[in-house]
Amino acid sequence: MGGQLLLASLAPRRRDLRGIIDWRTDELARLGVPISLNTYIDSQTLLDQSWDVVIVATGGTPAPPRIPGAGLVHDTWDVLAGARRLRGHVMVYDDHGGNQALDTVEALVRGGATVEIVTPERTLSPDVGSLTASGHVNSLAENRVAVTVLRRLQGVTKTPGGLEVELGVDGFEFREHRTFNAVVAEMGTDPVRELYDELLDASTNLGAVDWAELLARKPQTVVRDEDGSFQLFRIGDAVASRNVHAAMLDAARLCRTI
Structure with a gap:
């Protein structure tokens, strides 16, 4: 149950x-x-x-990101359940704002991954209460998890060096490209x-x-x-x-x- x-x-x-x-x-x-x-x-x-x-x-069921290369992106459910044990440099993209992405970051760190959390919001996980969020923020700091705000995931491409992600800023033409070993997205559910x-x-x-x-x-x-x-x-x-x-x-x- x-x-x-x-x-x-x-x-x-x-x-x-x-x-x-x-x-x-x-x-x-x-x-x-x-x-x-x-x-x-x-x-x-x-x-x-x-x-x-x-x-x-x-x-x-986990909602996938509506972007080119969505099939290359893992969902948080598989990480939390232990079905996906990702290693290396992992990006967790949070376009939901709840606990799920933060829980996923901690699961990845416990598994030995180096993690960066990215969100299109101006703040990290705005739907998480202050008391719970403070514990997460301390964990992020202790594990040297990088935090990037105001970046929208635009696409993911597989390259010989890993997964190249394209990030942008809402309402503007700015684009930047970063490379990770794996990408996990939290987009809520369908x-x-x-x-x-x-x-x-x-x-x-x-x-x-x-x-x-x-x-x-x-x-x-x-x-x-x-x-x-x-x-x-x-x-x-x-x-x-x-x-x-x-x-x-x-x-x-x-x-x-x-």
């Missing part, structure tokens, strides 16, 4: 995230909610059964929405949400297809890239009225 939270909790600095998983798992057990793991569910499986409400919480899309036509609300009812904590009454057989909703990263607090708020607002 846990999804992206389980992955994030692998970072030593964020291991306490495991408590969110453990508490919610214990609550499901207390409430008698069955959990089916290692079970692949496709749209036809759901359509063959009777449901009043279907909530799609399929999460997201929704995994195939199941949701396949279920839309069979739903009564066609996936629609009445925002006034949601904010007022009232049951959803939208009906756009009277021939539909169930209400359909999606939450969390299955909608768009967001943090865990927003995902849990999605679920709380929607599901307390069902």
